[in-house]
Amino acid sequence: MSDDTLRQLATRAGIAPHWTDQTGADRDVSPDSLRAILRALDLHADSDAALRNSLALVESGSDATAASRFTTARVGGQVGLPLSAPAGTRFEVTLEGGSHRVVTSEEGFGGALMLPAFDEPGYHTVHTEDGAFTVATAPERCITFADLNGGAPGFGLAAQIYSLRSQDDGGIGNFAGVASLGRTAAARGADALAISPVHALYGAEAGHFSPYSPSTRLFYNPLHANPAAVLPEDMVRHVITEAGLGDEMARLSALAQVDWLAATPLRQRLMRALFDALRKPGSAAEPARMEFERALAEASPLLKSHAIFEVLHAAQLRQGPKAWSWRNWDAPYRDPDSPEVAAFAAVHEDAVAYQIFLQWLTARSYGEAQRVCREGGMKVGLIADLAIGMDGSGSHAWSRQHEVLGGLSIGAPPDYYSAEGQSWGLTTFSPRGLAASGFAPFIETLRASLRHVGGIRIDHVMGMSRLWLVPEGASALDGAYVTFPSETLFRLVALESWRHKAIVIGEDLGTLPDGFRDYLREQGVAGLRVLRFERTEHGYIPPDQWDAGAAALTSTHDLIPTAGWWAGADIEPADDGVDQQSVRAWERGILWGAFQQAGIVQGERPAPQDTAPVVDAAVRYIARTPCTLKLLPIEDALGIETQPNVPGTTTEKPNWRHRLDGDASTLLDDEVVRRRLGYLGQPREGEA
Numbered sequence: 301m302s303d304d305t306l307r308q309l310a311t312r313a314g315i316a317p318h319w320t321d322q323t324g325a326d327r328d329v330s331p332d333s334l335r336a337i338l339r340a341l342d343l344h345a346d347s348d349a350a351l352r353n354s355l356a357l358v359e360s361g362s363d364a365t366a367a368s369r370f371t372t373a374r375v376g377g378q379v380g381l382p383l384s385a386p387a388g389t390r391f392e393v394t395l396e397g398g399s400h401r402v403v404t405s406e407e408g409f410g411g412a413l414m415l416p417a418f419d420e421p422g423y424h425t426v427h428t429e430d431g432a433f434t435v436a437t438a439p440e441r442c443i444t445f446a447d448l449n450g451g452a453p454g455f456g457l458a459a460q461i462y463s464l465r466s467q468d469d470g471g472i473g474n475f476a477g478v479a480s481l482g483r484t485a486a487a488r489g490a491d492a493l494a495i496s497p498v499h500a501l502y503g504a505e506a507g508h509f510s511p512y513s514p515s516t517r518l519f520y521n522p523l524h525a526n527p528a529a530v531l532p533e534d535m536v537r538h539v540i541t542e543a544g545l546g547d548e549m550a551r552l553s554a555l556a557q558v559d560w561l562a563a564t565p566l567r568q569r570l571m572r573a574l575f576d577a578l579r580k581p582g583s584a585a586e587p588a589r590m591e592f593e594r595a596l597a598e599a600s601p602l603l604k605s606h607a608i609f610e611v612l613h614a615a616q617l618r619q620g621p622k623a624w625s626w627r628n629w630d631a632p633y634r635d636p637d638s639p640e641v642a643a644f645a646a647v648h649e650d651a652v653a654y655q656i657f658l659q660w661l662t663a664r665s666y667g668e669a670q671r672v673c674r675e676g677g678m679k680v681g682l683i684a685d686l687a688i689g690m691d692g693s694g695s696h697a698w699s700r701q702h703e704v705l706g707g708l709s710i711g712a713p714p715d716y717y718s719a720e721g722q723s724w725g726l727t728t729f730s731p732r733g734l735a736a737s738g739f740a741p742f743i744e745t746l747r748a749s750l751r752h753v754g755g756i757r758i759d760h761v762m763g764m765s766r767l768w769l770v771p772e773g774a775s776a777l778d779g780a781y782v783t784f785p786s787e788t789l790f791r792l793v794a795l796e797s798w799r800h801k802a803i804v805i806g807e808d809l810g811t812l813p814d815g816f817r818d819y820l821r822e823q824g825v826a827g828l829r830v831l832r833f834e835r836t837e838h839g840y841i842p843p844d845q846w847d848a849g850a851a852a853l854t855s856t857h858d859l860i861p862t863a864g865w866w867a868g869a870d871i872e873p874a875d876d877g878v879d880q881q882s883v884r885a886w887e888r889g890i891l892w893g894a895f896q897q898a899g900i901v902q903g904e905r906p907a908p909q910d911t912a913p914v915v916d917a918a919v920r921y922i923a924r925t926p927c928t929l930k931l932l933p934i935e936d937a938l939g940i941e942t943q944p945n946v947p948g949t950t951t952e953k954p955n956w957r958h959r960l961d962g963d964a965s966t967l968l969d970d971e972v973v974r975r976r977l978g979y980l981g982q983p984r985e986g987e988a
Contacts, residue, residue, distance in 0.1 A: 303331055305355065306345055310334045312358045313343055314731060314783035316766075322715045322811075329780040336771035337780055340705045341732050370738030372436045372791040379415040379435050380408060383428060391415065396422030421798050434738065441824030442797035442804040444849070445929040448679045448754075449491065455923075455930040455980035456492025456680065457485050457937060460511075460857065460944050461524050462558050462956065464964040468528070468540065470570065471552025471563035475665040476526040477964035478682070479672040481934075484968045486676025489981035493673055494683040494757060494805075494931055496857070498524055498666065500606065500695065503655075504614035505624070506564035510956055512687045512759065513726060515694030518748045519606050522658035523567050526665040527574055535577065535584050543573045557957040575657045595660045596653055602744070605636055605699040607655035608645045613695075615644075625693035636699045666752040674754070677984050680803055683755035686745070688763050689726035697727060703741045705730050708769045711776045715811060718948065721768075721776030728767065731784045743792055750800040761806030761825065762816060764789045790823045797824070803929075805851055809833060817847075826851045829927060831918055832859060840894035843924035852927035854918045854936045857944040861933065862918045863911035864941030892917075898924060915939045916976060923979045930980050934960065937973055 307317040310329075315337055317329050335345045343354040365371050366382040373379045387407040394400055395418075408414035418424055418437040426433040445454060464477025482493045498521050499514030511521070527536045540546050545566060552563045583589045599607075609626075612633060616623035623629060632640035645652055666682075673681035689710045690696045697704045704727050711723035729741050749756050758764070765786040770779035797804050806820050808827040820827050827850040834841040846852060855861050860870040866888060871880045892905035895917040906913050915936055922930050935942060938960070946953040960967060968977065 302348075302351075305351055306331055306334055309343065309345060309351060309355045309358065310338060310780075312355070313338060313341055315341075316781040316783070319713060319781055321713065330778060333771055333774065333778045333780055336774070337708060337769055337782065340708045340769075341730060343732075364732070364735035368736055368738035369431065370434045370436070372438060372739075372788050372795075373418065374438050374440060374791065375419060375421055376417050376440070378406070378408075378417055379426075379437075381413045381415065381426065381428075381433060381435075383413045383430070383433075385413050385428075387414075389413075392427045394425040394427070395420065396424055421795055423795075436739075436792060436795055438791035438795040439798045440794075441822065442794045443801055444824050444826065445491070445680065445803050448801075448803065449928070451928075453926075453928050453930070453981075454491040454679060455932060455977075456490050456494060456678075456683070457481070457934055458494040458853075458857075458931050459934040459960075460496040460956070460958075461498065462496070463934075463944070463958055463960045465553065465959060465962065466526075466964050468536070468549060469553055470545075470549040470567050471555060472523050472558055472560075472567055473959070473964070474524045474526045475529060475662075475669040478524075479526070479529070479669040480963070480965035481967060482669060482673035482678070482682070483676050484965060486673055486678045487984055488968055488974065488977045489983050490977070491678045491981075492680040492683050492755060492929070492931070493678070494755075495685065497685040497687050497759075498662075499687055499690075502613065502694070503568065503610050503658075504617050506561050509558075509560045509564075511685075513724075514687055514690050515609075516606060516696035517687060517690055517745050518602060518696065519659050520662040520666065522571060522662050523564060524665070525571070525658065525662040526668070527570075527661060529668040530661055530664040531574065531578065531585050531588050536574065539573045539577050540570065543569060545570055545573075556959055557954055558959060560957070571658060571661070572654065574661075575654050578657075592657060592660055596656050599656050602699070603656060603659060604645075604652070606695045607652045607659070608636070608641065609695040609698050610655045611648050611651045612641070612644060615648075626698040627693070634698075636701075663752065670752050670754070678754070680754035682753040683757055683803070683805065684749045684753045685757045686749045686759060687726075688760040689724070689728040691725065692727040700741065703729055703733050703737065705769065707772045709772065710763070711768050711770045711779055712810070713768050713779065713781075714777065721770075721779065722948070723770040723774075723776040723779070728763070731782070735785065739788065739792060742789060743796070746793065746796045750796060750802050753802060754800075755803040755805065756797075757805040757807060758793075758825075759807050761808055761820065761827075762810075762812055764793075765813070765816065765819075786819075790825070793825070794823060809856075821847070821849050826929065828853060828856070829925070830854075830856055830859070831862075831922060832865070839890055842894075843898055843921055844926065846925035846927055848926040848928060850927055851929045851931050852922040852925045853931050853933065854915075854922055855933050857933070858947050860943040861935035861941055862915045863936070863939050864943060866906075866911045866914045867908050867941055869941045870943065895921060900924070911941070912939055912972070916979075919976045920979045932976070932980065934967065937976055938967065938970075939972065939976075 310317050319327050321327055338345045344350040345354055363382045387405055389405045390402055392402055403415050406414045421437050421439045424435045462473040464473035466476035485493055497511040499517045500519040501521050502508045502515050548566055578589050616629055632638045670681045709723045710726045714721040766781045766783050768779045769782050770776050804825045806825040806827055817827055829846050829850045830853045868884050895901040900920045901917050942958045945955045
């Protein structure tokens with residue numbers, strides 16, 4: 301079997317057979333890795349015959365656009381369709397808004413059918429003799445914060461939902477805390493509140509609580525539902541009392557960290573009791589009951605499939621831990637469309653309805669929190685966080701197996717922070733599968749994330765251009781870069797941004813291809829500029845030289861907050877011969893010098909324990925940038941040292957567990973916090 305032919309097939313399929321490591325050395329991807337990645341793309345190369353067949357398939361130019369009858373375009377740009385028709389042929393078009401027009405085809409390159417440009421965005425339908433053809437026509441770029449705010453600058457906060465305290469939260473923050481923080485942040489002048497991902501995890505496994513490892517990104521984590529936003533508050537209080545949950549809820553609420561293993565089942569007991577109370581004859585919440593029953597009757601096939609997965613997954617796990625992944629289930633249950641799965645759903649009809657209730661309650665809570673933010677005066681309101689992928693053992697991978705890359709994990713090649721690279725245990729959509737399906741899975745995911753918000757943050761946004769994919773069971777060193785149809789994906793992002801009037805932020809930190817940040821800027825996607833990373837070999841980049849189209853931050857959830865960094869709270873003993881305390885002292889001097897050069901501070905730098913002046917200076921530094929939107933992590937607003945997540949760690953660090961001191965509604969009341977927010981913008985009218 302020719303390795304040259306294998307590499308040729310890989311290249312034609314969008315797999316880079318070579319890569320450059322952090323030292324600048326060229327590396328070859330092994331033949332085994334290339335074959336594994338090709339197999340996941342449904343291009344087999346395990347024999348000479350299979351290799352020849354796959355290469356012929358790729359080289360034949362089999363047109364996924366023609367098969368899916370879906371293409372994309374930009375407003376003002378010609379539309380090419382893979383159809384045969386002479387120039388001058390007339391076609392009827394139905395625009396997304398419902399209006400009709402007739403267009404005449406033009407002469408295209410190489411005999412391609414070309415239609416004149418559409419002058420408005422939308423999912424437009426071209427009617428041909430062979431059937432309808434969808435043209436997703438995107439605006440030139442995404443909606444930006446400057447568009448929403450008339451070009452004026454503004455700011456927002458960023459917070460982890462689980463960290464926010466509110467009444468009856470039972471130890472896990474929910475949309476009640478989001479709404480409370482959003483209300484007070486809006487009063488202080490904020491235009492946005494960025495929150496941690498709310499993707500569905502696993503109801504049957506409380507220990508799987510990382511918000512960036514979802515079971516599916518199409519639905520929500522019910523632990524964040526706020527029942528009092530949807531159901532009468534006296535009903536919720538009565539259920540808590542009747543079920544005897546109050547004391548344990550209060551105990552868990554008072555903890556400094558989320559006890560997921562205790563708080564999750566307690567929260568689920570409350571939700572189940574509310575479900576039962578709502579469906580009782582003569583329920584005290586009759587309007588809500590009727591609304592839920594309508595939602596249940598109208599549940600989409602996707603929602604029903606997720607609900608069935610949740611119930612089936614719980615049943616399988618009761619038989620043993622090996623059933624964590626649906627791939628280890630008995631064959632009939634691995635097929636979501638099997639008669640056995642249908643029979644299981646029928647027997648467990650009530651449990652499936654309960655799962656749909658959880659999604660209904662969470663979605664309503666989500667929407668209510670966004671309403672509070674917008675009515676408070678925010679131009680954007682909530683900014684959702686879209687994880688880069690989903691767990692291959694989860695709901696999406698089970699119910700839509702043809703859409704995902706089975707047997708591969710998203711990760712990162714080696715760099716100076718991780719010499720062995722990273723493999724995150726997440727899968728994503730197949731680029732070939734996306735094209736064949738008319739990009740429906742990607743569009744569904746965007747819409748699910750944008751449904752109740754005014755903005756979206758796309759984690760690891762470079763993944764829309766290329767991803768480092770690692771074969772299952774292999775080292776991260778054995779991965780390869782796989783190209784994704786970035787132009788099509790960014791067109792769809794721009795179109796959905798326009799349809800939802802929502803801004804788009806792309807997490808563009810780390811090693812990026814040359815020109816990628818410029819490309820994001822052209823798309824109207826705001827990159828992230830984080831103070832600690834805005835450096836050259838000569839020091840920190842002056843604030844007036846930051847990218848105006850990016851969002852400015854003092855820190856992120858993967859970095860220790862400014863106060864903790866200054867205090868050296870992240871420094872741990874090591875036997876590497878490096879005096880980390882001395883290094884940090886030097887780094888403090890460089891940062892304080894940058895503050896001095898910017899005219900923000902004067903005098904000697906504070907002692908490591910004197911963190912407040914440094915936090916103030918960091919906030920003022922990003923306030924001086926031309927970045928239209930500034931996002932301040934709540935940890936830096938409060939001046940605390942606790943880091944939400946330490947990348948590369950699991951049990952050794954209490955990741956995704958920290959709770960903020962004080963109720964979410966009062967976090968911004970302290971005079972010091974008010975002053976910091978005042979650096980970024982003024983309170984709204986009526987606020988002192």
